[in-house]
Amino acid sequence: MLGCRSRRPLMDPAPNLLDVAQLAEIAQARAECAPRLYALVSSVGSQRAAWEVLHEAGLFPDAAGKFYAAVRKYGLEATLDGLFTLDRLAIIRALIVNPAPFAIPRVSVSTLANQFYCEMQVHLARSHALRTESAELAAGAAGHAAFEAEAEEISPEEINRAITAGEPLELVEMPLSAEVHGVRIVGRADRIHLEGKRATLVLEFKFSGRRELFPSHIVQVEAYGRMLEANGFSTDRLVYAVAVLPRGRKVTDGLAAQIAERAFRAARDGLSMTDPRPPTGAPDPLAGLTARRIDDEAFGLWVFRHHRARVERDLSWALHYWSGRRAPEGTASRGKCRACPFNAATLCEAAKAPPDGRYAVKRTEGRYGVLHVVQPARRGP
Numbered sequence: 001m002l003g004c005r006s007r008r009p010l011m012d013p014a015p016n017l018l019d020v021a022q023l024a025e026i027a028q029a030r031a032e033c034a035p036r037l038y039a040l041v042s043s044v045g046s047q048r049a050a051w052e053v054l055h056e057a058g059l060f061p062d063a064a065g066k067f068y069a070a071v072r073k074y075g076l077e078a079t080l081d082g083l084f085t086l087d088r089l090a091i092i093r094a095l096i097v098n099p100a101p102f103a104i105p106r107v108s109v110s111t112l113a114n115q116f117y118c119e120m121q122v123h124l125a126r127s128h129a130l131r132t133e134s135a136e137l138a139a140g141a142a143g144h145a146a147f148e149a150e151a152e153e154i155s156p157e158e159i160n161r162a163i164t165a166g167e168p169l170e171l172v173e174m175p176l177s178a179e180v181h182g183v184r185i186v187g188r189a190d191r192i193h194l195e196g197k198r199a200t201l202v203l204e205f206k207f208s209g210r211r212e213l214f215p216s217h218i219v220q221v222e223a224y225g226r227m228l229e230a231n232g233f234s235t236d237r238l239v240y241a242v243a244v245l246p247r248g249r250k251v252t253d254g255l256a257a258q259i260a261e262r263a264f265r266a267a268r269d270g271l272s273m274t275d276p277r278p279p280t281g282a283p284d285p286l287a288g289l290t291a292r293r294i295d296d297e298a299f300g301l302w303v304f305r306h307h308r309a310r311v312e313r314d315l316s317w318a319l320h321y322w323s324g325r326r327a328p329e330g331t332a333s334r335g336k337c338r339a340c341p342f343n344a345a346t347l348c349e350a351a352k353a354p355p356d357g358r359y360a361v362k363r364t365e366g367r368y369g370v371l372h373v374v375q376p377a378r379r380g381p
């Protein structure tokens with residue numbers, strides 16, 4: 001008869017008195033500090049900025065990618081929870097009492113784009129914990145991973161060499177950062193085509209059942225164009241393309257290259273630039289835009305040209321919120337307010353209509369303050 005050995009004792013040894021005292025100290029620190037740590041980390045405008053706050057304080061020594069993965073897998077609260085260890089308590093207390101100020105405010109491209117759906121939602125998300133599930137986001141993340149998997153790794157040195165040599169370059173998931181109007185914008189462009197120091201294409205992929213072009217899509221590619229310009233690239237022939245793929249679609253090899261080729265062809269076939277509206281109030285990125293729509297079985301594609309004044313109009317409005325030059329604005333759309341989870345959770349004083357009841361809200365008083373969990377409401381019996 002074969003023997004069997006267990007690697008672990010059947011019962012954990014009873015905690016000694018020192019362990020109990022340490023656990024009590026950690027629990028007390030959590031109760032005192034967790035809400036302020038959460039408020040600090042969630043208010044900084046991007047996940048990258050949140051990681052930088054924690055990394056520079058010495059609380060999260062790992063690379064940014066590990067922080068993003070932890071937040072994706074466990075949520076922000078649980079990720080911050082894991083930081084409460086005995087050796088970090090003094091650092092956590094010092095950080096929340098005296099957080100190192102960013103030299104300038106920071107915002108991610110996706111957050112900037114969300115301002116064009118409703119800026120008040122962006123604002124409320126910085127100060128309230130609200131969790132809701134989105135099938136669209138999950139599908140988008142899977143699709144992006146598939147595109148990224150097609151790309152070959154290339155070092156920054158190789159990129160610089162190709163740019164200096166004036167060679168054509170297609171960059172996938174390219175991290176970009178630039179200071180614009182006193183705000184640091186950070187983001188990862190799905191696909192950028194360069195010819196030396198000239199940017200020729202910014203291409204973004206969206207995964208949705210609706211093939212429409214939304215203002216947030218436009219602002220996203222505009223932000224990458226503006227960041228390329230701020231990094232010394234010429235944008236005089238820059239083309240923007242937004243490809244909309246069905247949710248959960250399997251991405252075939254070469255589809256991204258095929259879409260890019262279709263975008264260039266559409267631009268070559270004639271695509272004029274347009275006069276922007278004067279920059280007053282919240283701009284509508286769709287107003288006056290000349291875009292070409294291409295419908296393929298596999299995707300919908302919107303193509304339009306870079307126009308410096310349009311980009312300036314859209315981005316300066318959005319960035320003035322982050323630089324503190326104006327208060328947040330709520331959408332004027334009653335439809336958006338009716339469907340808004342912040343409205344369902346009674347967090348928005350700027351709502352233009354009551355919530356339509358599609359969400360059920362559970363409020364729980366946790367150590368990170370009130371958490372609003374917004375779920376689809378059950379319909380019928």
Ligand code: SF4
Pocket residue numbers: 118119120121124330331336337338340341342343348349350351352
């Ligand atoms: S209720 Fe309306 S204005 Fe308020 S956050 Fe929601 S969508 Fe924006």
